[in-house]
Amino acid sequence: MTSVAHPSVADRRAKGADARIANPPVNHAGWVPADDRPDPVAMLEEQNVARDQDLVPVRHGRMAVSPFTFYRGAAKIMATDLAATPTAGLDAQLCGDAHLSNFGAFASPERQLLFDLNDFDETLPGPFEYDVKRMAASFTIAARNNGLTPAETREATVSSVRSYRQAMAEFAQMRTLDLWYSHMSEADLRAALGKIQAPADGGKDTAKGKGHKHKTTKESAAQDAVAAKALRRTEKNIQKAHTRDSLQALSKLGEVVGGHYRIVSQPPIVVPARELAATYNLSADDIEQVIRHQFHEYRSTLPEDRRHLLERYEIVDVARKVVGVGSVGTRAYIVLLQGRDEQDPLFLQVKEATRSVLEAHLPKSRFDNPGERVVQGQRAMQAASDIFLGWTKGVQADRYYYWRQLRDMKGSAIVEAMPAFALTFYATVCGWTLARAHARSGDSVAMAEYLGGDDSFEKAVTDFSERYADQNEKDYQQFVGAIKSGRLDAIEAV
Numbered sequence: 449m450t451s452v453a454h455p456s457v458a459d460r461r462a463k464g465a466d467a468r469i470a471n472p473p474v475n476h477a478g479w480v481p482a483d484d485r486p487d488p489v490a491m492l493e494e495q496n497v498a499r500d501q502d503l504v505p506v507r508h509g510r511m512a513v514s515p516f517t518f519y520r521g522a523a524k525i526m527a528t529d530l531a532a533t534p535t536a537g538l539d540a541q542l543c544g545d546a547h548l549s550n551f552g553a554f555a556s557p558e559r560q561l562l563f564d565l566n567d568f569d570e571t572l573p574g575p576f577e578y579d580v581k582r583m584a585a586s587f588t589i590a591a592r593n594n595g596l597t598p599a600e601t602r603e604a605t606v607s608s609v610r611s612y613r614q615a616m617a618e619f620a621q622m623r624t625l626d627l628w629y630s631h632m633s634e635a636d637l638r639a640a641l642g643k644i645q646a647p648a649d650g651g652k653d654t655a656k657g658k659g660h661k662h663k664t665t666k667e668s669a670a671q672d673a674v675a676a677k678a679l680r681r682t683e684k685n686i687q688k689a690h691t692r693d694s695l696q697a698l699s700k701l702g703e704v705v706g707g708h709y710r711i712v713s714q715p716p717i718v719v720p721a722r723e724l725a726a727t728y729n730l731s732a733d734d735i736e737q738v739i740r741h742q743f744h745e746y747r748s749t750l751p752e753d754r755r756h757l758l759e760r761y762e763i764v765d766v767a768r769k770v771v772g773v774g775s776v777g778t779r780a781y782i783v784l785l786q787g788r789d790e791q792d793p794l795f796l797q798v799k800e801a802t803r804s805v806l807e808a809h810l811p812k813s814r815f816d817n818p819g820e821r822v823v824q825g826q827r828a829m830q831a832a833s834d835i836f837l838g839w840t841k842g843v844q845a846d847r848y849y850y851w852r853q854l855r856d857m858k859g860s861a862i863v864e865a866m867p868a869f870a871l872t873f874y875a876t877v878c879g880w881t882l883a884r885a886h887a888r889s890g891d892s893v894a895m896a897e898y899l900g901g902d903d904s905f906e907k908a909v910t911d912f913s914e915r916y917a918d919q920n921e922k923d924y925q926q927f928v929g930a931i932k933s934g935r936l937d938a939i940e941a942v
Contacts, residue, residue, distance in 0.1 A: 457893055460891055460893035460894045460897075461893055461894070461897045462897075463538075463891070463894040463897075464536075464538070464891075464893065464894035464895060464896065464897025464898040465897050465898075467536040467537055467538060467894070467897075467898045468536070468897065468898045468900060470536075470537075471534050471535070471536050471537070472904070473898070473899070473900065473904045473905035473908050474904050474907075474908050475534045475908070476533070476534060476577065476581075476905070476908035476909050476911075476912050477907070477908035477909075477911035477912060478911065478912075478915075479529075479533065479911075479912045479915045479916060480915070481529065481919055482529075482532055485528075485529070486528060488522070488525045488923040488926060488927065489926055489927055489930045489935070489936070491524050491525050491528065492521075492522070492524070492525075492927070492936075493936075494524075495524055495777075496777060498778075498802070498846075499776075499777030499778055500727075500768075500777050500778075500779060501777075502716065502727070503716065503770060503776055503777040504776075504777050504937070505936075505937040505938050505939040506716060506770060506776050506777070506939050506942050507521065507773070507774070507776035507777045508927075508931060508936050508937065508938035508939075509938040509939045509940040509941070509942055510773045510776060510942075511773060511774075511927065512927065512928055512931055512938055512940065513940075514593050514924075515589055515592070515593060515917075515920055515921050515924040516586075516589050516590050516593040516863075516864075517773055518920065518923065518924040518927055519547065519585070519586060519589050519920050519924075520547055520549060520586075520772075520773045520774055521773045521774035521776075522774070522920070522923065523544065523545045523570055523582075523774055523805050524805040525923060526582060526585075526916075527544075527570075527578075527805040527806050527808065527809060528808070528809070529916070529919075530577075530578045530581060530582075530809075531808075531809035533577070533581070533912075534577075535575035535577050535578075536575070536576075536577065536895075536898045537575070538575070538576055538890060538891060538894050538895050538898060539573050539574055539575060539576065539890060540573070540574075540576045540579075540885075540886040540887075540889050540890025540895075541571065541572075541573055541825055541828045541829050541885070541886070541888070541889035541890070542570075542571060542572055542573065542574045542575075542576070542578055542579050542806065542825075542886075543565050543567070543568060543570070543571055543579050543582075543825075543829065543882070543885065544568070544569070544570025544571050544572055544574075544578075544579070544804055544805065544806050545567060545569065545570045545582065545774070545805075546565065546579040546580075546582045546583045546586075546882055547582055547583060547585075547586035548583065548586045548587055548590060548608075548861075548863060548874065548875075548878055549586070549860065549861075549863060550565060550566060550567035551563065551564070551565055551566065551860075551861075551877075551878050551881060552564075552566045552858060552859055552860040552861070553634075553685075553686070553689045553857065553858065553859040553860070554566060554689075554834075554856055554857055554858045554859075555856045555857035555858075556631075556831075556832035557832060557835050558832075559857075560633060560634065561633070561634040561686070561689060561690065561857055561859075562631055562632060562633060562634075562831055562832060563632040563633075563634075563636075563637055563877065563881060564631070564632065564829075564830050564831055564832075564881055564885070565829055565830065565881060565882070565885055566858070566860075567772075568822050568825045568826040568829065569775060569799070569801065569802075569804075569822060570804045570805050570806060571804065571821065571822060571825030571826065571829070572804040572806045572807060572810060572813055572821070572825070573810070573811075573889070574806055574810045576886050576890055576895060577909075578806070579882055579886065580609060580612055580882065580909060581909060581912055581913070581916070583608055583612075583878060583879070583882055584605050584608050584609050584909050584910065584912070584913045585605075585912070585913040585916045585917060585920070587601075587604045587605045587607075587608050587871065587875050587878075587913070588601055588602075588604075588605045588910075588913040588914055588916075588917040589917045589920055590604075590863050590864075590866075590871065591604045591605070591868075591871055592917060593864065594863075594864060594866060594867075594871065596868050596871070597868075600868035600871075600872075602910060602914075603868070603872055604868070604871045604872045604875045605875070605909075605910045605913050605914075606903075606906050606907070606910050607872045607875040607876050607879065608875035608876070608878055608879040609879060609905065609906035609909045609910065610876075610879065610903065610906045611875065611876040611877075611878075611879025611880050611883070612879040612880070612882055612883045612899075613879075613883075613896075613899040613900075613905055613906060615879065615880040615883035615884065616883045616886070616887060616892055616895050616896045616899055617896045617899070617901070619883060619884065619887035619892040619896070620887075620892045620893045620895070620896035620897075622892075627884075627887055627888065627892065628888060629831075630831065630884050631831035631832065631884075632831075632877065632880065632881060632884075634686065637686070637877070638686075640873070640877070641679060641682060641683075641873075678866065678867055678869075678870040681862065681865065682861075682870075685859050685860075685861065685862070686859065688859060689857045689858060689859030690857055692855045692856075692857055692858055692859065693855055693856065693857065694793045694794050694795045694853070694854070694855060695791070695793060696855065697793070697795045697854055697855045698784070698793045698795070701718065701767075701782070701784075701795070702784065702793075708764070708790070709764060709765070709784065709786070709790055709793070710764065710765045710784070711765045711766070711767040711782065711784055713767075716770065716942065717769065717770045717942065718767050718768070718769050718770075718782075719767055719768045720765060720766070720767040721735045721736075721739065721765070721766040721767060721768075724768060735766075738843050739763060739766050739783070740763065741843070742798075742840050742842070742843075742849070743763060743783070745840045745841070746838045746839070746840045746849075746851050747759075747838070749820075749823075749838040749839050749840070750836070750838050754835055754836065757835075758836070760787055760788075761785035761786060761787050761794050762785060762786055763783060763784075763785055764784045764785060764786050764793075765783075765784045766781055766782070766783050766784070767781060767782050768780065768781050769781060769782045769797075770942075771797075771799070775799070778799070778800040778802060779799075779800040779847070779849075780797065780798065780799045780800060781797070781798040781799075782795055782796070782797055782798070782854055783795070783796040783797075783798060794853075795853065795854035795855060796836060796851055796852065796853060796854060797851070797852055797853065797854040798840075798849050798850075798851050799849060799850055799852075800842075800847065800848065800849055801817075801818035801819040801821065801822045801839070801848045801849060801850050802818055802848075803818055804818070804821065817839055817841055817848050818848045819839030819840060819841070819848040819849050819850040820839045820850075822839070822850045823837045823838065823839050823850050828888060828889050829885040829886075829888060829889065830885070831884070834852045834853050834856060836851060836852055836853050837850070837851070837852050838850070838851045838852075839851065861874055
């Protein structure tokens with residue numbers, strides 16, 4: 449039996465303090481790309497080799513929309529850059545791709561709406577700074593994409609890291625179970641939203657009196673209108689999340705043929721299994737056998753009570769469904785199941801799991817099946833997880849999958865529509881959420897001690913983020929140039 453160490457709180461604090469001395473937070477500033485930095489386009493091409501080739505141009509088209517969408521698909525590139533950055537030697541379970549669009553709302557098993565991380569394709573244990581920098585840089589890039597001023601951009605970025613640091617200090621004081629049960633509920637979100645308003649100075653940099661001016665009644669009214677609109681949009685998104693379930697998905701993705709539901713064909717985004725035989729060189733009968741075998745294997749990874757629940761459903765149809773930005777081209781499917789009757793549907797999503805982009809730079813996952821790596825990482829980081837989370841090994845070599853519900857009160861923020869104050873508020877929510885996720889698996893006491901009580905960590909990471917956003921812009925321009933030159937194929941607006 450492996451023994452588990454239980455250091456005292458004093459020892460854990462000392463570990464964090466020693467790390468702060470050995471590698472001060474200010475060391476996270478001043479990032480520059482390595483002289484031998486790999487070609488970013490070549491790294492994306494490497495990922496494309498194992499993907500469905502008919503969808504690779506769709507991936508390129510989605511990434512080419514803006515520097516922000518490019519960043520979303522460039523986790524492999526950033527993982528390579530992060531590998532050479534300083535760390536404190538304090539590990540936690542990482543999301544691996546903690547940009548601001550990988551946070552969102554979903555239902556807990558008790559049918560309560562929670563806000564949490566919601567994408568774990570790259571999850572792996574590693575230095576907590578990797579996730580923080582991925583998150584912070586995403587706010588810098590998104591703020592620039594939204595046309596915010598440098599001061600507004602900096603404030604959103606700083607707020608995300610400050611919130612992380614302050615939340616970690618709070619978690620360091622909690623009892624073990626209190627920390628484990630911590631979560632951000634719908635009520636918490638509403639309470640926080642009720643306290644925010646647009647800044648009186650309109651986001652101008654008023655430090656040392658610069659840029660300061662009294663607002664006219666007209667200007668104040670305009671700011672209030674922007675704030676009210678942003679709050680209404682957030683409230684609408686929360687309400688919309690409550691309507692997103694399998695029955696709602698059936699109305700969008702299903703059609704009735706011969707008196708029975710099936711998944712409607714919407715190529716290239718949704719392609720039913722009946723139309724995939726040629727793509728995968730399998731007959732319709734072969735595809736049906738594969739599906740049923742995979743479903744049987746998937747059920748075996750669930751707890752006994754969930755297996756019993758799932759046995760009440762039968763498979764009706766399966767389709768390939770394109771999702772996301774960076775994951776486009778990896779295999780992803782939806783499975784339509786039916787319970788008591790045709791008005792009792794259940795949609796499951798089956799996503800291919802590959803090796804984490806972090807595994808090229810950190811110790812390999814202890815899970816041989818990448819699908820299990822994703823599931824176990826998700827369970828470790830989320831306050832509550834989907835009751836249908838499971839995994840399988842595909843019938844083809846080196847193909848692995850994880851399963852979950854397709855829609856279960858899932859909702860996400862429309863980042864591109866956020867004004868400065870709303871993005872800053874969202875940054876504080878994401879920072880708190882990431883800290884809670886890390887505190888569940890990492891040493892919150894040591895991490896809090898390392899982060900300290902001053903602003904040196906957020907200043908350094910903000911400096912990193914600004915520099916990385918500049919590099920991301922250069923990578924994006926190189927990527928777009930590769931499309932224009934014909935090196936990469938792209939299909940836009942899909």
